[in-house]
Amino acid sequence: MLASLIGFLGDFDLAEEAAQEAFAVAAERWPREGTPANPAAWLITTARNRAIDRIRRQRSLTAKTKLLDVPEATMDELPDNAAIKDERLELIFTCCHPALAPDAQVALTLRALGGLTTEEIARAFLVSEEAMKRRLSRAKNKIKATGIPFTVPDDHRLPDRLAAVLAVIYLIYNEGYGGRGELAGEAIRLGRLLAALMPDEPEVHGLLALMLIHHARREARFSGEELVLLGDQDASLWDARQLETGHTALARAMSLRGRGPYVLQAAIASLHAQRPLDWEQIAVLYEELHAQTGSPVVELNRAVAVAESRSVQEALEIVDGLELDGYQYFHAARGELLRRLRRPGEARLAYERALALAASEPERRFLKRRIDELSP
């Protein structure tokens, strides 16, 4: 509803106010006069009319005069739901426009499409409600003042802009993965919405698959408060239905000949959820992903797969060629490889470097246990 109003009015604030007014009118009238046959259309029409009233009252806003030519819709000629233009896709691309700061893109997307209140978003990102309100209103002002368009980008801009949208959703997911579960759920919901709106984009299905497959294993990642490594996870704790949905999304992406970074990551996650683990194939996919992204973190992951499928020595050679000194998992992976090569002194030093960088308590405990085991 909000998307349709913003599309019609070209103004976030006006659309939000109008929607609120329409809900207030409904709350007053529906109990008295009965719920209309088509509540959504009724609300949108009412909100539009309210907004037009408001614009008429503020005639100084000359920029909006074109709207005054729109004839007021009467309740007798309500559009049916199919005729209400679905403008959520336009809204997503506006919210994730690269001219907005990344944190503003995230907040705006959650507010406009995720249906979270400002207070809920503020809580999820550990800032005060006031600060979040300011962040949102700065972003909305920039959209208005700079003329960020309310459109789906043309074909030649689409790949870059879609990548930005996917990055925002994945960022929301990862915020949730770190502990704030409601954000992970919200990201999956946004992923589903985007997959429904852009059914032919393989990367959209790839991202959805990636999030679903990860999410299906969330219960198995911890035993009580302790971190459980992938190979040791209890597969009976996986959410089978969610895993299945994830695999369906991945199959859809593959059938669209998707081979982009999200599809590859989803394929890897899918292999992670199979027993026995096919480390050889995992290493191959990481290699393909690295060729696309050039990310040293991906190389690190490939090294872990190589250690399982081929040789620990070869894996260590890959790891030692990486420049990831400030990265906790680089030192943790090195420690693990050195431990298995029976070089306990060096292994211990590497684990200590990892410990110094680790922020989460379960990870710190895990590393300390490793260090203790290696102590002479």
Add this chain to the structure above:
Amino acid sequence: MKYALLIYSKPGSHEALSEDEYKATFADYLTLADDPRCLDSAGLQPVETATTIRVNDGQVLTTDGPYADTKEFFGGYYVLEADDLDQALEFAARIPAARLGGAIEVRPVMEYES
């Protein structure tokens, strides 16, 4: 909407071009200026020609040099009439300074009601 496309050039980037490259680059600037959506444009003389003034309590203070002591210097601008920011950004990306180590700042122009 009207947008100002402010060109920040990397010092020496245009001078380092060969004569042919320089001619081609200059032609690119002119092509952009000739675009019917382009309302105004100017390229500025080198930063060494800049003089900066301030007025404090009615007293004019004049100093040699540019106002901002930045690595990139303000080298010129286009004023563009465009439907939306995306169009303005697309135009900005075609300004040669952007691919010669500089940057283009895109800002909507204030519009006053008459």
